[in-house]
Amino acid sequence: MPAELRQQGYSEAQLRLVSEKVPCREAQAAALLALFGEPDHYSFPSIFIYGHRAMGKSHVTLTLLRELQMPHVVVSCVECVSPGLLFEQVLGSLFDSSAVTLSRSPSLSDFVRLYRQLCAEDSAKHTRYIVLDRAEVLRDMSANLLPGFLRLQELVEDNVTVILLSEIVWDKFRPSTGCFEPLQLHFPDYSKAELQQILAQDSHPSYSAELYTFYINILLGVFYSVCKDLRELRHLAALNFPKFCEPLEKGEAEESDTHKLWRNIEPHLKKAMQTVYLREVSSFQWEEQLKQDGETQSLRGLSAYAHVELPYYSKFLLIAAYLASYNPARTDRRFFVKHHGKIRKTTFLKKHEKTSNHLLGPKPFPLDRLLAIFYSVVDSRVAPTASIFSQISSLVTLQLLTQVGHDDQLDNPKYKCTVSLDFIRAIARTVGFDILRYLYDFL
Amino acid sequence: MSKRKSKDTQWTAGECVSQAQKILRERYCYQRVPSSPVGIESQRKNLLELLRRTAIHGESNSVLIVGPRGSGKTMLLKSVLKELFEVREVQSNVLLVHLNGLLQTDDKIALKEITRQLQLENVVGDKVFGSFAENLTFLLEALKKGNRSSSRPVIFTLDEFDLFAHHKNQTLLYNLLDISQSAQTPVAVVGLTCRLDVLELLEKRVKSRFSHRQIHLLNPMDFHQYIETTQEHLGLPQDFPDERFAQEWNSSIKMLCEDRSVKDVLRKHFNTSKDFRSLHMLLLMALSRVTPTNPTIKPGDIQEASRLCSMDAKANILHGLSILELCLIIAMKHLSELYDGEPFNFQMVHNEFKKFIQRKSHSIHNFETPVVLKAFEHLQQLELINPMDGPSAKIQKEYQLVKLMLDHSQIMEALQKYPQCPTDVKQWATSAFG
Numbered sequence: 020m021p022a023e024l025r026q027q028g029y030s031e032a033q034l035r036l037v038s039e040k041v042p043c044r045e046a047q048a049a050a051l052l053a054l055f056g057e058p059d060h061y062s063f064p065s066i067f068i069y070g071h072r073a074m075g076k077s078h079v080t081l082t083l084l085r086e087l088q089m090p091h092v093v094v095s096c097v098e099c100v101s102p103g104l105l106f107e108q109v110l111g112s113l114f115d116s117s118a119v120t121l122s123r124s125p126s127l128s129d130f131v132r133l134y135r136q137l138c139a140e141d142s143a144k145h146t147r148y149i150v151l152d153r154a155e156v157l158r159d160m161s162a163n164l165l166p167g168f169l170r171l172q173e174l175v176e177d178n179v180t181v182i183l184l185s186e187i188v189w190d191k192f193r194p195s196t197g198c199f200e201p202l203q204l205h206f207p208d209y210s211k212a213e214l215q216q217i218l219a220q221d222s223h224p225s226y227s228a229e230l231y232t233f234y235i236n237i238l239l240g241v242f243y244s245v246c247k248d249l250r251e252l253r254h255l256a257a258l259n260f261p262k263f264c265e266p267l268e269k270g271e272a273e274e275s276d277t278h279k280l281w282r283n284i285e286p287h288l289k290k291a292m293q294t295v296y297l298r299e300v301s302s303f304q305w306e307e308q309l310k311q312d313g314e315t316q317s318l319r320g321l322s323a324y325a326h327v328e329l330p331y332y333s334k335f336l337l338i339a340a341y342l343a344s345y346n347p348a349r350t351d352r353r354f355f356v357k358h359h360g361k362i363r364k365t366t367f368l369k370k371h372e373k374t375s376n377h378l379l380g381p382k383p384f385p386l387d388r389l390l391a392i393f394y395s396v397v398d399s400r401v402a403p404t405a406s407i408f409s410q411i412s413s414l415v416t417l418q419l420l421t422q423v424g425h426d427d428q429l430d431n432p433k434y435k436c437t438v439s440l441d442f443i444r445a446i447a448r449t450v451g452f453d454i455l456r457y458l459y460d461f462l
Numbered sequence: 463m464s465k466r467k468s469k470d471t472q473w474t475a476g477e478c479v480s481q482a483q484k485i486l487r488e489r490y491c492y493q494r495v496p497s498s499p500v501g502i503e504s505q506r507k508n509l510l511e512l513l514r515r516t517a518i519h520g521e522s523n524s525v526l527i528v529g530p531r532g533s534g535k536t537m538l539l540k541s542v543l544k545e546l547f548e549v550r551e552v553q554s555n556v557l558l559v560h561l562n563g564l565l566q567t568d569d570k571i572a573l574k575e576i577t578r579q580l581q582l583e584n585v586v587g588d589k590v591f592g593s594f595a596e597n598l599t600f601l602l603e604a605l606k607k608g609n610r611s612s613s614r615p616v617i618f619t620l621d622e623f624d625l626f627a628h629h630k631n632q633t634l635l636y637n638l639l640d641i642s643q644s645a646q647t648p649v650a651v652v653g654l655t656c657r658l659d660v661l662e663l664l665e666k667r668v669k670s671r672f673s674h675r676q677i678h679l680l681n682p683m684d685f686h687q688y689i690e691t692t693q694e695h696l697g698l699p700q701d702f703p704d705e706r707f708a709q710e711w712n713s714s715i716k717m718l719c720e721d722r723s724v725k726d727v728l729r730k731h732f733n734t735s736k737d738f739r740s741l742h743m744l745l746l747m748a749l750s751r752v753t754p755t756n757p758t759i760k761p762g763d764i765q766e767a768s769r770l771c772s773m774d775a776k777a778n779i780l781h782g783l784s785i786l787e788l789c790l791i792i793a794m795k796h797l798s799e800l801y802d803g804e805p806f807n808f809q810m811v812h813n814e815f816k817k818f819i820q821r822k823s824h825s826i827h828n829f830e831t832p833v834v835l836k837a838f839e840h841l842q843q844l845e846l847i848n849p850m851d852g853p854s855a856k857i858q859k860e861y862q863l864v865k866l867m868l869d870h871s872q873i874m875e876a877l878q879k880y881p882q883c884p885t886d887v888k889q890w891a892t893s894a895f896g
Contacts, residue, residue: 243785293833435857
């Protein structure tokens with residue numbers, strides 16, 4: 020254990036306890052503690068801690084504050100939908116909560132006034148800490164909140180430090196007229212070795228630690244290039260460990276038979292990347308399936324349920340909308356008019372737009388064009404009844420189409436088709452329509 | 463007496479360091495007002511004279527203190543007020559009202575705050591009664607009734623003055639400046655702002671009532687003075703309990719400031735900004751490394767602190783990305799080079815990435831599209847790429863146009879520092895077109 024975590028004013032035992040609880044983060048914890056200083060010293064008015072998700076930002080901060088028993092409050096900014104909730108939480112936990120009575124929608128001014136008032140009765144012997152988790156949400160609240168909290172120490176004239184935790188860099192926070200600059204602290208990502216060390220800590224009691232380390236190695240080999248998130252990796256490790264141990268339990272392999280274990284688990288983990296990692300299959304389903312020992316393909320993920328049953332004309336409307344979105348308007352004559360005369364193919368296919376339509380996404384089209392294509396692709400004669408138009412608007416509410424430009428709702432609305440190619444092909448198959456023949460990109 | 467003195471000097475190293483930390487931290491963090499501010503003598507004299515005229519002779523005045531952030535506007539005001547209030551006549555006579563644009567976000571709140579700070583009659587307990595209009599008329603009447611000779615002068619200080627100019631109709635500013643123009647209760651309106659164009663924000667009627675007196679704090683310091691200030695800010699005061707420690711500390715600080723490497727670091731800081739706050743941040747970082755076993759600041763501490771202060775945050779974030787996300791960023795870099803900064807969508811990025819995989823896949827496996835999409839969304843969450851038309855545009859994720867918020871040099875630098883970056887990815891990044 021490195022003896023880095025050392026600071027006057029705190030007992031040795033507490034510090035040792037803290038450093039045991041923050042594996043691979045001793046340097047950051049020491050830096051943070053050094054900034055805090057002794058309990059009764061002033062600390063910097065605001066500290067901004069940034070780093071990737073699951074890099075121990077809040078864990079280290081909270082462990083320090085909790086184990087060293089500093090007066091603190093932790094507020095998640097996502098929970099506080101209004102500033103009032105935030106103020107209430109801060110005042111309630113820093114001071115005797117019974118004394119706090121805020122008005123119905125308090126402003127920052129009320130908060131500061133009340134803070135001063137309470138502070139005068141119960142002045143700080145030790146530095147108070149306000150930890151704001153997910154601080155990026157603060158930017159979207161009222162404009163004075165973030166600058167106000169950054170200079171709270173000056174505003175309330177109390178020994179208070181505001182700690183902001185975020186994934187996003189400070190440059191994206193700075194208001195246009197500037198503000199009090201917080202002290203920035205970076206939590207770097209865990210290296211592969213550190214991830215191994217941390218993950219190997221929660222080994223299974225009935226197997227040896229070496230075996231678990233070996234398993235973690237395999238897991239990182241598969242997932243490390245995609246995901247460095249400790250929480251996600253830990254979840255995946257816990258989920259797939261029973262499968263890894265299966266040959267051992269059945270007696271097919273020994274613990275030393277690493278190659279066999281690896282052969283058993285690797286395809287399984289690759290499958291997990293496409294299913295559990297993307298939340299296609301829930302963890303519960305995945306576990307159930309491991310128990311039943313079923314074939315992995317049998318499980319249908321969430322995206323396999325994308326098929327939607329639609330009425331006959333709605334299907335054609337959707338097909339028409341897809342064609343209108345992904346074909347340029349000048350090719351309509353060629354596709355949908357029977358005697359279109361001669362159009363030379365060379366002028367027709369320009370190289371640069373050959374496959375670009377499915378790359379650039381859907382283009383908006385007017386209602387007239389949709390109806391024209393619709394009448395041309397549907398076989399029978401259809402009257403433009405109210406039900407056809409209501410089907411168009413219900414496709415919009417189903418989010419299969421979207422309306423672009425909300426300025427004229429009735430006169431000449433424009434739409435975009437927002438379904439994928441696979442989806443529309445499945446729909447076209449049910450009505451016996453070969454959509455690829457009509458798509459400009461696939462000529 | 464001598465016995466006591468000897469007792470004082472017998473402080474242990476730990477106690478000395480602790481005491482030094484306490485004093486210096488208070489100086490850096492709490493922004494305690496120094497007894498004699500340096501470099502702003504003329505401004506100080508100007509403001510003091512102005513406020514004294516209000517306080518003693520009953521003149522009404524308005525003034526704006528303008529300067530960049532961290533240039534000591536509040537410090538100047540506080541030190542002037544402190545000196546002004548040492549006069550006994552002023553102490554008993556003058557009323558002070560502090561307002562802050564961050565806290566008093568509209569005129570109603572500001573008005574309540576004024577009534578509260580003036581402790582007017584209609585304040586019962588802690589509640590202010592009456593509507594906004596009532597409150598305003600009451601306050602104005604109270605202020606108008608007075609005259610130059612008999613009523614107590616009021617000094618209004620408006621911090622973040624530019625924010626008050628964004629209030630509706632600028633009612634508060636208009637009324638305050640109107641009172642300062644007419645012969646009513648003597649008031650002094652002192653605004654503090656960091657905006658040089660603050661007068662352009664004012665309405666015409668408000669602007670015409672303002673005296674156009676401005677005090678600029680532009681910090682005309684050169685590097686030599688900067689070093690001296692640094693030394694002064696690091697030094698311990700004369701009345702430090704343990705004299706021996708204070709002497710040792712101060713001489714070590716003197717040595718430190720003459721050190722070549724420290725001068726280089728300070729030069730770098732001086733060139734980025736001259737304000738004291740960033741200097742204080744640097745000094746606090748260095749100070750936090752001082753412990754009983756390491757009782758003085760060493761040049762290494764300053765260098766380390768400077769390294770921490772001037773880290774490129776985006777490079778740090780890039781360092782933590784997974785290799786797949788890094789590949790996507792390289793693909794985006796190629797796209798923005800190819801199409802001259804035009805926005806792009808996920809499909810295009812994925813297409814570019816697939817081209818790389820197909821041509822020369824050695825170390826990167828072929829990932830499924832949803833896995834790549836997840837990586838893309840993570841980048842968006844980190845705000846390394848920003849959507850062009852708002853987050854709520856109703857379009858599929860794959861086709862939403864985004865823009866890369868990174869510089870090319872940043873990407874290349876991050877690639878050099880990336881741990882165990884595969885060689886073919888590096889080559890792909892340097893090759894001109896995909």
